[in-house]
Structure formats: C-alpha cells, structure tokens
Amino acid sequence: MSERVSWDEYFMNIARVVATRATCDRKHVGAVLVRDKTILSTGYNGSIRGLPHCSEVGHMMEDGHCVATVHAEANAIIQAAKNGVAIDGATIYTTASPCWPCFKLVANSGCRRIVFGEFYRDGRIFEFAQKLGIELVELDVPARPDVQPTDTGAPHPLTAPRGG
Ligand SMILES: [Zn+2]
Ligand SMILES: [Zn+2]
Numbered sequence: 488m489s490e491r492v493s494w495d496e497y498f499m500n501i502a503r504v505v506a507t508r509a510t511c512d513r514k515h516v517g518a519v520l521v522r523d524k525t526i527l528s529t530g531y532n533g534s535i536r537g538l539p540h541c542s543e544v545g546h547m548m549e550d551g552h553c554v555a556t557v558h559a560e561a562n563a564i565i566q567a568a569k570n571g572v573a574i575d576g577a578t579i580y581t582t583a584s585p586c587w588p589c590f591k592l593v594a595n596s597g598c599r600r601i602v603f604g605e606f607y608r609d610g611r612i613f614e615f616a617q618k619l620g621i622e623l624v625e626l627d628v629p630a631r632p633d634v635q636p637t638d639t640g641a642p643h644p645l646t647a648p649r650g651g
Contacts (some may be wrong), residue, residue, distance in 0.1 A: 492583050494524055495602055498579050498580040499626050502604070505529045506582045511556045513643050514607075518559035518581040520567060520598070530562025560589040574598065583607035584625075594619055602626050605618035 492500065498521050506517030510533040520527040525638075533556055534540050541547075547555035557565070560581055567574045575597035584603040585593055590612045593601060600622040601612075616623040 495580075495624070496625055498526070498578075499582070499602060499604060501526070501529075502580045505531050506559070507531075508533070508582070509556075509559070510534055510542055511546065511553050512542055512544060513553045514583065516559040516581065516583045516607075518563040519577055520563045520577045520579050522574070522577040527574055527577055528563050528566040530557075530559045530564070530566055532556040532559045533562065547591050558585075558589050560585050561592055564592055578588065578602060584609070585612060587611060590615065594621060600624065 498519050502517040504517065506515045509515035509517065509531040512533075516532045518530045520529070535557060541553060541555050542615045546553035548636060558641065560579060564574065566572075577596075577598050578600040579593055579598050580602045582604040583632065584605070584607045585601065586607065587609045588599075590609070594615070598621065600618065602624045604626060606625065613623060
C-alpha cells in the first residue's frame with residue numbers, strides 16, 4: 488500500500504483540482520481555506536461573476552498581466568463572506584504564492600498560515616509574512632517524471648526573499 492498523504496498534501500491536491508476550474512488560461516490557480524482539517528471555502532481565478540471568461544473574450548492586459556480575473560485567494564475569501572463562514576485563524580492553501588494584493592487580503596482576513604505550491608511573482612510576501620507572524624510554507628511537490636523541480640537546492644524562502 489502506498490503511504491498516506493499528509494494533511495498539507497491532501498489540501499494542496501484539492502487546491503490543484505480547484506485550479507482546473509480557472510477561466511484565465513494565462514495562469515490556473517486554486518485556493519482552499521481550511522481550519523481544523525475542514526474546508527471552509529474554495530476559489531479559483533476567474534472573471535467577475537456574470538461576465539464572460541478570458542477564454543471567450545480575451546484577456547484584459549495591464550503591465551504584462553491579465554487583470555480581468557478575481558484571484559483564487561480573493562475568491563476563496565469572498566465565497567466565505569458570501570456564505571457567512573468565519574475564516575479567522577484559517578490556513579490558506581494556494582497552488583501559486585499570493586500576489587501582493589491577495590497577500591494583503593489573506594493577512595487581513597485573519598489567516599495565520601499560507602501554504603503555496605509554486606512561487607509566483609512577489610517576494611515581498613516573505614518579509615511581510617515574517618513581520619506579521621504568518622507562517623509561510625512552500626510545499627514540496629512530489630517528484631513526477633513529467634514535472635522537474637525548477638529550484639532544487641534553493642535556500643528556504645523565509646531566509647532568502649526572492650524578487651519577482
Ligand atoms: Zn485573462
Ligand atoms: Zn492574487
């Protein structure tokens with residue numbers, strides 16, 4: 488029998504499935520809010536509710552990024568708000584590290600822990616997570632023959648902030 492996955496791997500795997508619903512094909516991101524091993528809400532990056540997807544009408548480009556979508560982390564927080572679910576003290580699992588605007592939302596929503604898959608864009612989150620006492624964890628992706636790790640041997644993110 489194969490080894491059971493850890494809770495972190497379990498929720499990150501779910502975040503990866505959530506990401507498959509993303510509607511901007513420039514980047515597919517999924518996020519899951521969790522407390523006490525229970526999923527509170529999920530989110531993926533997609534257009535404003537009721538508006539057409541990037542895949543249908545094209546991207547809304549600004550400074551080299553598509554700004555049409557609400558990001559996965561923001562949508563997970565919004566879904567919790569819509570449904571009246573308290574997320575204070577939660578952990579957020581996100582397939583890509585939060586951008587700066589999402590990091591601010593995550594911090595103010597009371598999340599105490601951020602677990603991310605790949606690093607994305609903004610190295611300021613490492614410094615500010617440390618200042619805020621938010622645990623920031625880069626989850627090692629299990630090796631797959633078709634996906635080679637890109638930064639093997641890199642120092643721990645908390646001790647070596649990376650630029651984006
Ligand atoms: Zn787009
Ligand atoms: Zn974001």
